[in-house]
Amino acid sequence: MTDELGIVWFRRDLRLDDNPAWAQATASCRTVLALFVLDPRLVGPSGPARRDRLFGDLRALQQRLRDQGGDLLVRTGDPVEVVAAAAREFSAGSVHVNLDVSPFAVRRDAAVHHALDSSGVRWSGQWGTLVHPPGAVRTAAGGLSQVFTPFHKVWARTPWTPWPEAGDATVLAINDEAIPTGGPYPFVSDQHGAAVEPGELGAAHRLTAAAERADRYDDERNTPSIQGTSELSADLKFGTISPRSAAQVIGESTPGRAALVRQLAWRDWYAHLLHATPALVDAPMKPQYSQLVWRDDDAGFLAWTQGRTGVPFVDAGMRQLLATGWMHNRVRMVTASFLVKNLLVDWRRGERYFRHVLVDADVSQNVGNWQWVAGTGPDASPYNRIFNPVLQGQRFDPRGSYIRNWVPELAGLDDRSIHEPWLAGPLELAAAGVTVDLDYPSPIIDLRESRLRALAAYEAVRAGR
Ligand SMILES: Cc1cc2nc3c(=O)[nH]c(=O)nc-3n(C[C@H](O)[C@H](O)[C@H](O)COP(=O)(O)OP(=O)(O)OC[C@H]3O[C@@H](n4cnc5c(N)ncnc54)[C@H](O)[C@@H]3O)c2cc1C
Secondary structure (H helix, E strand, O other): OOOOEEEEEEOOOOOOOOOHHHHHHHHHOOEEEEEEEEOHHHHOOOOHHHHHHHHHHHHHHHHHHHHOOOOEEEEEOOHHHHHHHHHHHOOEEEEEEEOOOOHHHHHHHHHHHHHHHHOOOEEEEEOOOOOOOOOOOOOOOOOOOOOHHHHHHHHHHOOOOOOOOOOOOEEOOOOOOOOOOOOOOOOOEOOOOOEOOOHHHHHHHHHHHHHHHHHHHHHHOOOOOOOOOOOOHHHHHHOOOOHHHHHHHHOOOOHHHHHHHHHHHHHHHHHHHHHHOHHHHOOOOOHHHHHOOOOOOHHHHHHHHHOOOOOHHHHHHHHHHHHHOOOOHHHHHHHHHHHHHHOOOOHHHHHHHHHHHOOOOOHHHHHHHHHHHHOOOOOOOOOOOOOOHHHHHHHHOOOOHHHHHHOHHHOOOOOOOOOOHHHOOHHHHHHHOOOEOOOEOOOOOOHHHHHHHHHHHHHHHHOOO
16 A cells, blocks of 8 residues: 555546456555546547446446545546656646557557656556456467367466455546436336436446346347347446456356356457557458459448448347447357458448447457458358348248337338348238338349459459459
């Protein structure tokens, strides 16, 4: 314990429990100041769902700190100036953070670290956002595996780096900027229309509920019409739970639980890959694919974002995303594949759109998954695996329940036609109250022809043409 005042600069770790930066500061300093910087470069491009979730989680963190006699100091601006100014204003001796892997975060932290160094303030970084820190999961040859399964094997048997125990520092009760309230959007509810309980407490309740469902995870995870997955991604994004708590509470005692914990290894893997190769945000991991000739299909891209492609399973997913900020993983794969393979639109355009709208947008996960779908990333889906969105819908939404929920104008069609309204006869359409191109568009693309076009484009690159 020193006499110094330490600042905990919260970013994607909006919790006090199981938070190594918070623990380190409260154990090593006599007084702690809790700081959050609203950086317009991050808050500005956030879609409404993510912004509202952030503000809710910040208010919950502030309440927890107030319950302990402290507060959360919120300031707006460039962290290089705001953190350094706060360190001067409060005569801090150290700044404590949980590190992040995105190139933006790495550059930002290097600049803040540098500014603090020049005024003699110590920088202390922890890896409280991942189960294992980058570099901790290595192949026998000492590198980061470019294939997930061997990574997962080592990940599962690597002992956790111990995190510090929290201490009993006094938390300063200082607060000058109010946390903004959410925008005029209906995002106080989640994808099921239920109110979201923000913050650490809400996350703990969601984790308990997810753990109760986890035995069924393997059987239900691909059915988008039901709550078959944990729905913890926004909590993991904002750090209202630690991935270690999630792994611990879920456990691996049944195949369903083990399959869910395995997803956290995917999360670590994509983070480690981006940390090792920051260029992945823009460049294909397999360099030959930088030669792919993409189409500038603005009308197609717009129809895709609006859920008006005329392919019901795709439209259901894109509308779920637009309405709630979240989309089921199976449908994320199908909608992304439709954009990249059927429309042959550059995966980076889709990635940027998802990054804007998703409540759980996380650059490493988003880029990793988009590159997986595009076939350009490590251990990616083979280039010639092109999801047929109709077959995917028939397989994973056989009764059309998910489509009926998100594309209600098709609700009156039977379980077969709801996946392919263009095959329904005029009488059936009339009985269901659907006028094609008025209520619901015809498909904007021929699925078979566009599949062949994508194969040709990928094969041209592979053949070096
Ligand atoms: C095109 C595309 C873009 C995606 N963008 C993001 C993103 O920006 N942020 C994000 O968190 N996830 C992203 N994912 C991964 C996945 O779709 C979501 O993590 C998942 O749907 C969140 O729901 P859940 O919490 O119920 O997941 P669960 O199935 O319950 O999984 C538990 C946790 O494991 C992690 N996880 C699950 N699937 C994956 C995966 N494929 N890759 C990496 N981690 C995974 C997540 O942290 C998730 O919360 C993307 C997937 C695709 C196909």
